[in-house]
Amino acid sequence: MPEGDTVWLAAQRMNTALAGATLVRGEFRLPQLAALDLTGATVREVVPRGKHLLIRLADDRTLRTHFRMDGSWHIYRPGGKWHGGPAYDVRVVLATPEWECVGYRLHDVELVPTTEEDRLVGHLGPDVLGPDWDLEEALRRLRSHPDEQIGVAILDQRNLAGIGNLYKVEALFLAGIHPWARVGDVTNLEALVTRARSLMLANRNHPEQTTTGIPRRGQDHWVAGRKGKPCRRCATPILLGEQGPSTQERVTWWCPTCQAARSPIDPLARTGEPDRPQPITLY
Structure with missing residues (x-):
């Protein structure tokens, strides 16, 4: 999308x-x-x-x-x-x-x-690129559902409007947050939202979307589209999983080292972790 x-x-x-x-x-x-x-x-x-x-x-x-x-x-x-x-x-x-x-x-x-x-x-949250952007209201809406997975919450347009799957996974990587972490367990929520917005602001005037600062194809993203490839920071293979409500799942890429879980993860999460049976709990 x-x-x-x-x-x-x-x-x-x-x-x-x-x-x-x-x-x-x-x-x-x-x-x-x-x-x-x-x-x-x-x-x-x-x-x-x-x-x-x-x-x-x-x-x-x-x-x-x-x-x-x-x-x-x-x-x-x-x-x-x-x-x-x-x-x-x-x-x-x-x-x-x-x-x-x-x-x-x-x-x-x-x-x-x-x-x-x-x-x-009218149901939409503050527009990330709108002239009336309201960070505090976006944070309030996110925090009102502390048990929601952060990767799902940040895509919910009722919380804040405009962020899609690309900026979700890239901002979570840059903030070092596991996609399946609870909103209530994210200590740097403001930094995450601000990072996602800064990436969108940097790309809004041209059709190319780069989050690394390098527009060259294959080097333009940190984790998106890079399943199995080495993390650009630590060389750990990037993982791919599905996240979201049934029939509304979105593919999610992340680095299990740079985004190591620091709190319990939903045991039913479809994380795609290698060599671990589902369901799975990460700590």
């Missing part, structure tokens, strides 16, 4: 293309919205909210879209070839005389009065 910085960058580019312009084409290719036509509407602004993208119109309506795992917005000059996928993957087309914004495989597409945006995104 795209990280919050990917959505932030998409919103900036969409805002540059659409803000202040009147649509000459506003087409939906979704059964529930197929009868709607936004042609003639003026776009006021495009803003991100966590992993949601909000297109606010001058007539006080808001179009919300979400990328989920496979969605994307592509921007073309009129007459340019669209190359985001086959035509049947197009969900929304918003065009001005100068730009064509084409939404592929978009999810949660909904048009609501702007006054009702909270119905769509």
Whole structure:
């Protein structure tokens, strides 16, 4: 699933293309919205909210879209070839005389009065990249569930909005925290959240996402995508496991040495530890 910085960058580019312009084409290719036509509407602004993208119109309506795992917005000059996928993957087309914004495989597409945006995104925690970022509120929400696994809690958009799996595993590694540690056992929770935010801030202005400071492919991440490869700090092989509620599991990479557990770990955790039968308890 795209990280919050990917959505932030998409919103900036969409805002540059659409803000202040009147649509000459506003087409939906979704059964529930197929009868709607936004042609003639003026776009006021495009803003991100966590992993949601909000297109606010001058007539006080808001179009919300979400990328989920496979969605994307592509921007073309009129007459340019669209190359985001086959035509049947197009969900929304918003065009001005100068730009064509084409939404592929978009999810949660909904048009609501702007006054009702909270119905769509009001449940989200503080936006990591938002202008109203509130660290203390994010920490309060995380700490309100002390028994939750930190790797699950930091992905819960109700606690803080924008962090995805990449920044979860990379921030946990840099903070030396085992992904399956209880939130209540994490002593440096503020440092963890601040680290995740700093990584996202560093990457938000370009599509490449590096956490090591080296953009070269294969050297850009500490643990993500590196199962079995030596830790860049201690040379211990990186482990891979699954974490999260049933049907919502996310793959999780970590270094068992740099992120050694300092408190009891959920005995049912699917950690993928080698040569140890499941269930497992680490200390």
